[in-house]
Amino acid sequence: DAGVIQSPRHEVTEMGQEVTLRCKPISGHDYLFWYRQTMMRGLELLIYFNNNVPIDDSGMPEDRFSAKMPNASFSTLKIQPSEPRDSAVYFCASSLGLAPSNEQFFGPGTRLTVL
């Protein structure tokens, strides 16, 4: 398996623009997570899905952020409009099953810079 795939790997945009980050989880995994990593706040869980359904979006910073999972093999995280404080590395992860001991597999991340 190719692992969790994220695109783009790097994104540079200007304040006010819409940004869409993409993720393809490992085939067969039924959980998908979006995280944000910054120097100031570390690694934060934004939202996670189970079987394409959002379960907990309490980590989404504000209404400018939205996430969708239209099918089992694709998810998007959208920021509209983007702001400089959204600059961070965004990770997607997936896992199989409900057991808390199950490993989450992380993608390589998307480094977002908002100017």
Add this chain to the structure above:
Amino acid sequence: GNSVTQMEGPVTLSEEAFLTINCTYTATGYPSLFWYVQYPGEGLQLLLKATKADDKGSNKGFEATYRKETTSFHLEKGSVQVSDSAVYFCALNLQTGANNLFFGTGTRLTVIP
């Protein structure tokens, strides 16, 4: 609440030195505990885990023991290598049916030849 506290970095060691990265946790219930590692430019990957008290997780020469009495899960390695340079994250996951990791802030380790 649920949280993980890691020793602050950065940590700089010479090759073959002994490594300890402290991790303590607060959790309601009985969590599973993890160490994830992030190499430069990459995503996190699981290093080791333990699912119940007194379990020892081990991988690539790293070890950590789940200590319920001290609510700790310290990471150790007897002899570090330059290739171990990375950021290490301690995390917990509650056994409540929700697959939801709580991460520590991460500890950056640099090993110099």
